[in-house]
Amino acid sequence: MQTVTYQEAQLLHSQCCQAISDPTRICIVYALNECERNVTELAEYLQTPQSTVSRHLKELLNRGMVHSRRDGPAVIYSLTDDRIIQALDTMRAVLADLLRTRAQWVDIVS
Amino acid sequence: MQTVTYQEAQLLHSQCCQAISDPTRICIVYALNECERNVTELAEYLQTPQSTVSRHLKELLNRGMVHSRRDGPAVIYSLTDDRIIQALDTMRAVLADLLRTRAQWVDIVS
DNA sequence: TCCATGTTTCCGGCTACCCGGATACATGGA
DNA sequence: TCCATGTATCCGGGTAGCCGGAAACATGGA
Numbered sequence: 001m002q003t004v005t006y007q008e009a010q011l012l013h014s015q016c017c018q019a020i021s022d023p024t025r026i027c028i029v030y031a032l033n034e035c036e037r038n039v040t041e042l043a044e045y046l047q048t049p050q051s052t053v054s055r056h057l058k059e060l061l062n063r064g065m066v067h068s069r070r071d072g073p074a075v076i077y078s079l080t081d082d083r084i085i086q087a088l089d090t091m092r093a094v095l096a097d098l099l100r101t102r103a104q105w106v107d108i109v110s
Numbered sequence: 111m112q113t114v115t116y117q118e119a120q121l122l123h124s125q126c127c128q129a130i131s132d133p134t135r136i137c138i139v140y141a142l143n144e145c146e147r148n149v150t151e152l153a154e155y156l157q158t159p160q161s162t163v164s165r166h167l168k169e170l171l172n173r174g175m176v177h178s179r180r181d182g183p184a185v186i187y188s189l190t191d192d193r194i195i196q197a198l199d200t201m202r203a204v205l206a207d208l209l210r211t212r213a214q215w216v217d218i219v220s
Numbered sequence: 221t222c223c224a225t226g227t228t229t230c231c232g233g234c235t236a237c238c239c240g241g242a243t244a245c246a247t248g249g250a
Numbered sequence: 251t252c253c254a255t256g257t258a259t260c261c262g263g264g265t266a267g268c269c270g271g272a273a274a275c276a277t278g279g280a
Binding site for chain 1: 200
């Protein structure tokens, strides 16, 4: 059984978090939580260039955050694990409370 | 009441996630979850240069992830919100399952 | 086999992030 | 007021990340 050092585990942990720390990737993850979509659909939905979306999906795939499957010429992506949304929502709640205590900008975030 | 656009909210969300996406900052957050500590204590505990720790703490403070209070010449830091740990643990669980399905490196992470 | 559709990769370039030693700054006691 | 302790900032420099147009690559139907 191969093992990793504590530092390597920490690095993997941070890479998972980094995967969902980019604004575009956050949008992609939430979009895939609604329903699975292919690259073009995501690009249109997010109003983002297709190459950009594809690049981010590659990152998410490498980190294991999403699955992909072919459907003819299209590639359909879907979320690997619901807990990714759970983690994002948790941080969003933390943020909402932060803003609340600072008494500003509450409406959109919460 | 001042509001933010959807894009700005997304950006804030990503900044919160980014705050806990650096390996060193993850270590700091977990260390502060055990007990509050000052900069020097953290630096020694994490075997990391004091200036580096201080810089990361500033980031975490700016993002509202930690509190600080003075105790004489020292500045003591503590976690703002337990849910930060919750989110980190969630992502760690996702990672652990990922590695499990890939059948390697399981022991340390889980 | 040729083409339409959809995807990935390449490219040049810019920005943001991270590092750690050294220096400057704050605090409270002698 | 001077000093010891602890903290924050400065600095130079390296690295990683992000961008979007363009070109190359897959796929399945005509």
